[in-house]
Amino acid sequence: MKILVLPSWYPPHKGEFVQQQADALVDLGHDVTVLSIERVSPRNAIQWVWAWLSLCLSAFSVTQEGKLRVCRASVPGMPKFYSLYAELFAFKTKRVFAKLRRSLNYHPDVIHAHSLIWAGYAASKLSTQYKIAYLITEHRGRFINNEFVNRAEKKEMMLPQVRAGLLGASKVLCVSSKLVPYLASLSSETPIDVLANMVDVDRFTLKNKHGNDAHCRFICVAHVTPLKGHETLIQAFAKLQAAGESASLTIVGDGWYLQTIKALVSDLEVEKQVVFKGHLTQAQVQTELQQADVFVLPSQYEAFGLVYIEAMSVGLPVIATNTGGAIDFVNQKNGMLIEPNNADVLYQAMQTMCNKREEFDSESIASSIKTRFSTQAIVTQLDAQLAQISGKIDVSSR
Known part of the structure; x- marks a missing residue:
């Protein structure tokens, strides 16, 4: 399979578990490309302004990082403007993916997004436009939704973009059962299951x-x-x-x-x-x-x-x-x-x-x-899930 991995964060900005899963999928013989949209903080004024200027330019880099082809692009961070940032993240993802398709003739069979905030939302946009099924692995602890989740995180997880990403997914895999109830309350239609992170x-x-x-x-x-x-x-x-x-x-x-x-x-x-x-x-x-x-x-x-x-x-x-x-x-x-x-x-x-x-x-x-x-135990299950959903959308309409 050709698998497009969409992380919400990726090394060197945390997200080592995303890289580990992608590497394991390559070891199974899959063609894996990572599209990493990386937030630039307003504190880095020059880079932040450039991130704004490059939004419509679809500027991105492609490098071979170990086993993986990694495409990187920047998006301006918008502290406290959560909904706007979700839209910027999705917009940049669509622009870069369109250019990636044209320049490299890239047509993935399935998308693996890591977290609804905001890779899952971006995946829903790609799925709608290009008819590619997507799977979400949800890692964020805030979806436990207990009294210890802070107000800002609760506000973010209640945005309509979260539900939009959820509704379009062929399946959601939560890293623990504690994440399931809140997500299930947002959609009774999307299949939700549990698959733990792999550990070395x-x-x-x-x-x-x-x-x-x-x-x-x-x-x-x-x-x-x-x-x-x-x-x-x-x-x-x-x-x-x-x-x-x-x-x-x-x-x-x-x-x-x-x-x-x-x-x-x-x-x-x-x-x-x-x-x-x-x-x-x-x-x-x-x-x-x-x-x-x-x-x-x-x-x-x-x-x-x-x-x-x-x-x-x-x-x-x-x-x-x-x-x-x-x-x-x-x-x-x-x-x-x-x-x-x-x-x-x-x-x-x-x-x-x-x-x-x-x-x-x-x-x-x-x-x-x-x-x-173990890596082998988890990637075997992940591989089966991705294979199952990769044919759920008719590719003739791509």
Whole structure:
């Protein structure tokens, strides 16, 4: 198949999972082209003005990036003008695609869009004009639509362009079941299913065994923002120390909220037991995970929860919240699910882990996760979905 991948964001501007899926499809023998429309911030004044000027010029670049042919074009960002930006994104996508068809005689069999905001909407425009079926993979955690989603995100996800992208899709694949209810409420016509992100699980090896060591080593890996629940974690850990448990906590990651969390650690007088590692490479993160006993991340919500999968790939039991993707794969055999923003509940879960962590079978945890979320397992399912919808629109009308 010729597959056009439309990402809402793409490396180097995050979106590594989009690239990973596209690479895996190439490995199956497909012809994959990525069309990346990249937002330019008004803070970059010269580039932003050029993005406006180039809107109607259909200016884009085409380069071979590893296994993939990648077309890149810019669009001016419009903070707070969400509807206008959606239209600009779709307009630029249509202009570039039209030029791509003419210059390279490019006619894809199917479009794979990543997120309704706004690649899915752009795909609906291409589908209408060129009669190409499209599949959407939805990654955005805001569609969990709980009380922790901020006002701006709620406003954006309620725009009519979201529903338009949804209605035109042959199918939507959500990375977790938590995303399904809100999207299903927008359309009862579009088939919606769940297909997790693929994870490079093979690069992880089993954690180190600490014998009968009574000391429990907790680790948290996440960007440090209020969404990730670090305050709740520190409060719960302080309670654990006050209860006399022998435990330590390693925090990996940085972010604008880091100094607030460090101040809380100082205020609660647990500086000796909490270690901040900052930003680490993938290899360094793996090393830290292998030294730990339990992974804990009390996020307010997670669309999928990639880092839980990575932790379990080294055999760690996890403590996760029940407000995100973790509900699809965390169970009594590999961890605990708790409610978010509740330090008392988290403290009890951490205390349980201190006393019962050896009851979890590390090899079984790692094996089951690797079987379920490996690149091969996920891309095989994705390939079948794309093949199924590629013939849904009569190509004679293209």
